[in-house]
Each structure stands twice: as C-alpha cells, then as structure tokens.
Amino acid sequence: MTDNQEKSEIVNTDNTIDAEKFKEAANEHFKNQSYDKAIELYTKAIELNSSMASYYGNRSFAYLKTECFGYALNDASKAIELDRNYVKGYYRRAAAYMSLSKFKLALKDFETVMKARPSDADAKAKYTECNKIVKKLAFEKAISLDNDKKNIADTINLDAMAIEDDYTGPKLDDGQKVTLEFMKELLKWYKEENKPLHRKYAYKILLDIKTWFMAQPTLVDVPIPDDSKFTVCGDIHGQFYDLLNIFELNGLPSETNPYLFNGDFVDRGSFSVECIFTLFGFKLLFPNHFFMSRGNHESAIMNHMYGFDGEVKAKYTAQMAELFTEVYNWLPLAHCLNKKVLVMHGGLFSRDDITLDNIRETDRNRQPPDEGIMCELLWSDPQPQLGRAPSKRGVGVQFGPDITENFLKLNGLDYIIRSHEVKNDGYEIGHDGKCITVFSAPNYCDTMGNRGAFITITGNDMKPKFTSYDAVPHPDIRPMQYARSLMKFMM
Template sequence: MAAEIENGKTLSPEQIAEAEKYKNEANEYFKNKVYEKAIEFYSKAIEIDSSNAVYYANRSLANLRTELFGYALNDAVSAVKSDPSYLKAYYRRAAAHMSLGKFKLALSDFEVVSKRRPNDADAKKKFVECNKIVKKMAFERAINVDRPEKTLAEMYQSLESISIEDDYTGPKLSNEETVTLEFMKELMQWYKDQKKLHKKYAYKILYDIDAYLRKQPSLVDIAIPDEGKFTVCGDIHGQFYDLLNIFEKNGLPSETNPYLFNGDFVDRGSFSVECIFLLFGFKLLFPNHFYLSRGNHESINMNQMYGFTGEVTAKYSSTMADMFTQVYNFLPLCHLLNNKVLVMHGGLFSSDEVTLDDLRNVERNRQPPEEGIMCELLWSDPQPQNGRSPSKRGVGCQFGPDVTENFLKKNNLEYVIRSHEVKDMGYEVAHNGKCITVFSAPNYCDTMGNKGAYIILKGKDMKPQYEVYEAVPHPNVKPMMYANSLMNLIM
C-alpha cells in the first residue's frame, strides 16, 4: 500500500519498505541503548517518509534518553501534527514538557489521552500523577505568598539541638567544629559501606556551606602557581563510587592538590546525597583549594524530576531538600583560571557583547531563568558549524567556533572548559582547541558505556592533560531509583 507524504507525492512500496528497514534498525540500536545510532537511523526513515508519526515519536524518545529535550519536543510536535490520533505522540510531548519543567503543558497532553481512552488505566494513572504535581506546585506557590520563606540559618536553629543516638558510630563533629581531614576520611569509608551520616552533622554541613557560599562572587578568580597542579572534573551525577575512584587515581583534595568540580553533582545517579556531602565537606575543609560550579541540575525542577529531591527526602527529610534548594542558589556560576581559562557548566551566549564583568555582576540567588546569561552559562552547548542555533535541549543556545573565538578575543582568554554533555572518551576538544568538554561520570546511568575523564592543568602553561578512566562497580542500586514516578512511567 502506498503512503502519502507532505509534498503530495506518493511513496513507492520500495520506499516504504526501506523506511521501515531503517526504523527497525533504529529500534535495535534503541533496545541496546545506543541512542545516537538510533537517532541516526530514525532520521533516515524520516528522510524517506516525513509524514510517519511513529518515526518522529520513536526519535523523540531517543532524544529524551540523550537529554536533547528541545529536539525531543520538536519531534513529538511533528508526530502529533502528522497523526493527531496517534496517542503515543502525546505521551512523548508530555515527557519532553516535563523534562523542561513545563508541567501544565504536560498535563494537557495526558488529559487528551485519558479522555480518548477513558477505560485505559495506564493513561488515567499518568494523568492523575501529573495533576498531583501541578496542584502541589500551585499549593506551594500559594503558601509561599502568605508565608515568608525561612532562611537556611533559621531552619538550622530548630535542628542543631538534635541528639545523637548511642548506637551511632559514624563520623562526628562538635557544634563548634568544622570538618577535618580525619572526618572526611571517615565519611568516605562510612559512605562506601552504604551507611548514612547522622542528620545532625548533615544539617551542620549544609548550614556551614550556606554561610560560606553566600559570601562568594558569581565568577571566582583562581590563581594557579607555575609549578602547581590543578584538576577540573565534569559532571558526577550521583555516581559516588566513581567519585571515590577519581580521588583514588588523582589523590585526595589538599592545598597542593586543588580541584574544581564543574556542576551536576546530583540527579540520575542514586548516590547523590553521598556525592554532595563529600563535595561540600571538602569545600569547607579546603575553601581556597576546592571549588564548585553550579550546573543545570542544581535546580529545583531538575531535582524534583531526576531524583535528588526524592533521595534527600528518603534519606533525611523534605526540610533538608528545601535547604539544598537555598544552598544551590549561592553556588558560583563560573571560574576564571589564571586570567586565561574560563570554566562554566554549560557554555557561551546568545550575544557577542558579554564580558567577564557581566559574569561577575550576574545575580545568581535564584532558580535558573529560561533565558539570559545565567541560563546560558548552565545550559548552552557548542556546535561544529559557525553561528548560533536554537538549543537542542530547549534551553540556552548552541554556539559555533566563531562565537567562541569572538568571546575569547573580546575577553583576552585562551580557551573555555565546560561539561554538560556525555562524551565517549569522557572529554572532547572542539572549536579549534578553544572549547573543551569534560564529563566525569563513566557509563552514565549504567547505560551509556562512555568513559569518564578529568583535566589536569599546570600553572606555567595551562596546557590541558586528559586522564581517562572506566566506571567502577557500585552496590546494586539502580540510577533514577528516586526519580519522580511519573518520569519513570513515561521514559
């Protein structure tokens, strides 16, 4: 049977068969979690038959799995347009909207499906779950209007008198004491043995790090001595045992072994609590030799969807989850190394006029906006071609080699380091060596098969050296275990 395509031409049986062949090959890649190849073959099918809703819906899901939320949304919209009766297309559009924190739009798609299939228990369940999220968010907004938000210090005042049970044998701090190296070593082993830091000390670390971060600028200047070593790590995403492996390979943080972790410490991986307390602890121990940049996942929408909020609530309390939201708002947005190298989580900007002073002046105490400098620092990605393009993620922008070159020239810089994207070798050098990506979560989500990497710099020449490593075993706790239940249903 022939099929009509958008330009009015009729596809031959051979063309239909070829498109289906590409789709079936893509399906196999998808089953084997080789998502980039799946996207490639779905695209080949779409090139032949651009009116097939199934091809768009399938590619939408593959784009979701690789966090290309903008592309996923575009594909879902195309699927709905191609066949408004194809209900899976509405699920895909809902998933893309949820990934972007647009829960009301997701709810309208679930409503379409539940109305068309009133007896479908699965459709009803998804509608009900999404409706709960929307109502909860509306309720929280309403009570926040009527009730002044407590500062983290005020929250902590009611918690610092917590007693320590007699049977607790883990790491301890006195009320007056900040973290020590001995405490940090004990904590690493305690977490490695899958035990929980007592809530009294967890709350204290949060209180202390909040007090410190509030005094920091949005852009932090770092001086690296000529003979000094400096390590830059990318996304960790709750992969605690891989974080320990970095310290095993590269040495513990110290005044002679400084680190910068470049955002996305949490979410997806189910040991995010362990990761963040370890990182915050080392920041308190070595404030001038251990640095943390905010990533796009240090935000409330991402945390609610991808697991961190659920994990904190399960291991501690919803109050602590609220505390983290406040702390994340004060994380610096970028770091300048030896006045030569700018490090940020996402990337560059939709304007050629952005200067380092603009970055210093960003008001960061907020949730990431959907546009502007702060948004782009957290969300943007490089592209191989010159110019700029709409973001494949639906937030931020994509920027080409010319954009990077112009920014570096304007600000008298040598290159930029960013993270934010999975890379097969854990790193990628782009834009004529001027834009480097580093990603430090190997075998991301236990599915991607990528290596992890970190970058070592020496102050005298700032030439990057790349250390690549494989994932290490971890306890049988699956990624996304604490993610929003609806996200697991539709992904």
C-alpha cells in the first residue's frame, strides 16, 4: 500500500466516524422535535459519507415532519438506490407519495415492504389501508363521470331536521340569519361546552356560505379606507383556542375591525369544525368586512388524509363532509388590498408573465390541479436565492427575490403576503421586504414551539405591523386525532 493510499484510508475512516457522530446528534435533535437542526446535521453526515442509506432515510423522515414532501421523496429514493433492502426507505417514500396524493405509487412501496416482511402485521395493515384509498378514489372518479350527479347542497332538506328539546346550544333567529349575538353564543358554546352546533344550523351556514362564495370572484379586490385597520391572519389549522386568542388580542371581527384569513383553516388540529364554523359565521355576518382565501388544505384529498374529513364524520355526517368539499371549491384564491398588496396562501408562479387578470380568469371551482396558476397560488414558497427551483414540497415552485420584484412591477403592486409555512415568530419578512409570510397557528401540532402572528395594516400607508403570540391551553385532544391512521404513524 502506498503512503497516499494509507492517508486516504485514514481520512475515509475519520470521515466515517465523524459522519456517525453527526447522525447521532441529529437523532437527538429529531427526538426533541428540532427537525430543522436534525436536517442540518443529517446533511453534514451525508457530506462526509454519502453511501449510507440510513442517513438519507433519517433525513427523509425529518423532511416529512417539516412538510418538505418533495425533498423527503428524493431522500427516500436515494436511500433505496443505495440499499434495495432498506425497508425504512420504502416506508418513507410511501409517506411522501401519500402526502403528494400519489397513492398508487405509495401502494407499490407498501407492497414491497409487505413482501420483505410477510409476517409484519403493521406492514400488512398499511398496505391494506392504502389499497382501500386507491380503490375509493377509483370509484369516486368513476361516478364523477356521471353528468347527472347532483350537488350535495341540492339534496339537503333543512325542514326535515328537527331541533331536539334537550338542545341548549346557540340557535339562529327566526329568519335563520347569523347575528352577532349568535356568534358570541357560538364561541362561548364551543369554548365552555366543547359540543357541536346543531346539525340544522350547521347545514344552514354551509348552504348560505356556498351561495355567497359562488358569487365571489376568484381574485377579490378589498378597499381599505385611509383611517381603517385591516388584519391578515395565516394558517389556523384547527387550533380553535388559538383562534379565540387572536380575537381576544385584536378584537372580534366587525365592520370597523375587518379580517382576512389566508387559508388552511382546517386539518391537523382537532378543533377544525369549530374553527371553520366560526369563520364561516363571521363571513355571513360581515360579508364585506370578513374575507377568506383558499389554502392547499381546503381540498378533498388533504382533508381525507390530515383529519378534517374524519372530524366532520365524527361530529356530523359523511354527507356534510362532501358538502364542505363543494363549499371549498368556491373559496377565492387571492385578495388584492387597496390595489397595492396581493394576498394568497402559497406564492408566485413558474412563469414571468402572470397578471392579476390571469388570476381573475382562473377557474377555481374544482379540486386543486398539479400545476398552473391555481396550484402555485396554493402551494408555492419563496426562497432566498435568485430565480426559481423545484418545490421542496413536490408541488408548486420556489421563487426568488427577483421573481417577486418582477411580478410586483408587472402588476403595479408594493408587496405580497402569503402563509403556508411555519415561522418561529409567526412571521418572516423576505425578498427585501417585498414577500411577507404570516402563520397564525402557534406551537403547530403541539410540537413545533413556534409563535403565531397576525398582520395589521392601515389604509393610509399600507405598512405591515406584526403581533406575535404564544399558544394557549386547549382540551386534552391531540392534533391529528381524526387523521387517517396511516398518516398519524408516518408523520
């Protein structure tokens, strides 16, 4: 052996030892739910020793925890490439595929796991459940081809729903209209009694809100008078008690205290039903002073996987879950404040020529597609680097400060506000102040330790002001309580 070979072997041995140290440190951060730090350390381990499938598999799991499904998919595939017998790699890739609604590919990976571990009851259960989802979606696709299929809203008969004598919760007035008194009683009922609103009133709210949203444009223009305050909130994700805290800190919605909630009202948090009826109720009460944008979680597949569908079925009926899907299809995709600030859930586009008129012309009455304007409004994320990059989520695009600047100039805007990402302080100012993220679910999923935030803007200068806050206590019902058991395990 030559001297150079000996030195190379020593260096390689040292790299292997150091890589293991980084991996072990990353594992500890993962256990403590410090996923970003874990990702950083797994990356260092990979840089020193890129031949270990487990390093990629572990980083894939951390990416799943931070909802970077595209990155998680790439790492899981790399782990499998390095070691075809690395079963965890197939588990991780299946979870990533499921998060991206690629259920047939997920099923194929679960099948591989089951073949590798034929006596593993857990592997068989996951394969069986995934197979049920694939068959269910195939059936739904088949019946959707029936042009005579009625809207769920058309099948609801409110007159046939009696109010039981023992129901003591909030009641709509004789005209069946939402009032401020009803909303105050509803908030108190949810907070103190933790019981559902009567199904008749719940259905009435859904039918009325669908009618209202159907009349809204895809891009809503919102005027803000010079001396008026306007509040923008980000993701709520079923954290009802934190939603109440926003109203405690910033006041209830009213004609003089308008709000915009920027998508992802439901899923993950286990009080999503309470959140959505609260928001829909205020929308009906103050239709011109309370606004709601669609998020990527206002979709049938996401609701099916991450808990809202299961929660509605537990508290009401499968029919109501389907009605929610119809309502969500009509949610506006974006709002333009004083013709100066564009607000959307996700972000900007894979093309440079997109105008506000293009957004206005977008057909939104559907489930979110995998590409195009609607997809990117719901899924895209900013990045600090110039240009564009494939999305870390596997859907949408990542866009840099130059992309933001060009979009603003093309459309005569000052800046954009978006949500969609957990931030430590509940907000982040990026792209030289031109791209602002706001996230309003503190201690997201009871694990992330982040603060929540909301933005207030005054019409005369349109400068954003930020209020951050911590999570408040909630009843002992854990997040993802109603999610598919597959996703509770994977995530």
